[in-house]
Amino acid sequence: PNFADEFKIDDDEGKGTGLFLSDEPKAIFSKNPIHYGGILDKNGNKIARISPELNAIPGWLEDREQMFHDGILYDYFKDNIKELYIKQTNDFAGGRGFETMSELAGILGFDKPDENDRWLFDKHVGAMKNLLPITLYANEKDELFSNKIKTNRNDKNFNKNSAKIVLCTRFEEDNRLKPERDISELFSLPDPLLRVFVAKPSDAVKLLKSPDLLKKAQLYIEKLSCEVLQKANALEANRKLFNENDILEYFRKHKKERKLAATLIKEHLKYQKQKAPDIVNCFKYYKEFEKMCLELDGTKL
Template identity: 90%
Template sequence: MTLEQIAKLGKIEPNNENLEILTYYKTACQKWLESKEFKNSNWAKKPYPPLLNPDEVVYEKIPDKHAWMLNLPLPKNYDFVLFGSHAAGMHAALPGFFTLCGVCVRSIIPKQMDIVQEEQKGSFGCYCLLHKKLLAMKKVKELGYTKKAYLQITNLILDSDAKKFYSLINASVAINIIRDPISVLRTMVTLPNFADEFSINDDEGRGTGLFLSDEPKAIFSKNPIHYGGILDKNGKIKAIISPELNAISGWLEDREQMFHDGILYDYFKDNIKELYIKQTSDFAGGRGFEAMSELASILDFDEPEQKDRWLFEKHVGEMTNLLPITLYANEKDELFSNEIKTNRNDKNFNKNSAKIVLCTRFDENNRL
């Protein structure tokens, strides 16, 4: 089997760079692709068949960029996939509920607009990002920090490599959280966010923050809470100071965040063996304890404890987009200021500041 034949089978563009990388793995690829084990396996039927035997790959020794080109599925260091739309409780209630049941670690595909580094964008970038996260997840599980972990997919990748990206995710065991569309739109339109003035750039993706030198009365008199969903003339989401009915049209067009369950199911349907569908309403109104008990018995994680029942009855959606928020302190900063800091995007200044992260009990920052 020639390099060109291997590239054709893997749907790889046969340019000089790709062929050079393939040359390094050529012998191992040939041995795998010409074996009866490959030809008689389900791997051969995949739209993007792996060019190395995934069961024999040591993922820590293969660069993520090479793993992508070789069509290697993401490291299976998660126990199930959780997918669905935004505004269905997947970023508010469920992370907390799972944490209470010992499922403490999740990996998430971020929204494209939230990704700062260009190399982490798109299908290829998200694959490389998850590759690193899932290798780290393996270590966390080995240390006994968590018994179970999951891969959460709430943001849809929309580029030309999306089919390949989703084919490299093992969704054999999956949970789909669904919610009626009117409730989804209502939540997105009325969900509060901090205004852009609160954004902090320190290369750690914390999003929002305040300096301890900020004068609270001056800062919070500037309409700190905004709502979004209306597109400006440049097609960007425009922040407004109160929920606006016309924002619905903007959210209806945002396929990355919402109304994409069917698309995700089509990507996953060929490798799903167990699919459990739950509604947001199954976890609301004090029903979260029973719903998590049911999932625990099915997926073999810790059942919720009676002493925590009161936590399963809380409604956290009203505050989730306002946390975490980081307080920054820097000895070079003046003590108080009535003005918004001009150095809020000074990466070095912010990086060298002391930080206090205010977050919920279940936020990943709480475990740093």
């Protein structure tokens, strides 16, 4: 899922997702601003929907850069690999991430995670991935939560004179690389994963020079962050619209997509089958797909 185009702002630094103080966060998220890509219409053209669909499968299968890369990576590095450690996705999820990273730290020699950060490994960090970062263009001329935009969203002068405040997660690249721009301590945030930073030091100056603007920004970020968390929970609920059995049934009915998936997965898993067959053999739904391909197409994966 991605933010729809109507929430893009064009300023001197290029196009980015942004909001104004006059935008009502609840109204924004009630309009389903998040669209799902990878869905094709009857003519094979990509379209956007507000919910994930099984019809997105062909789009993802054809976008090889997004996934199906393990076989290619191993081919590239195999001459330099002395030892290979294979872990399952489940080893990094469901509260097992802390132990797994501690184990890998002992093997690969990086710093072990701090026990005080154990809570972080129990969080689903990706829940807010497609919602953040969001840039708030805080301008004294805007009336808070009025839902009336007093200027053109792409007015470069207005955007330039606004304080650019970014609501993001603690893992946002700019926030990690430029910690001096972190102004989270000025805001009341409902989740420890959230952070607030300014795009430039001059944006912090604009806020600190105007107590009224800072207060507006604090109220806005507090409300916006609560709406982001609610939307993240709704997106997570959407994941239950269909399950693995529905996906298997899709492939049973769609021969072309089934054959393409079989080709990709065969390339994707060839080294796992050689190096860790016990792991591949415990993939319940993959084994069902493997059986299906053999029965319907005579294809052995």
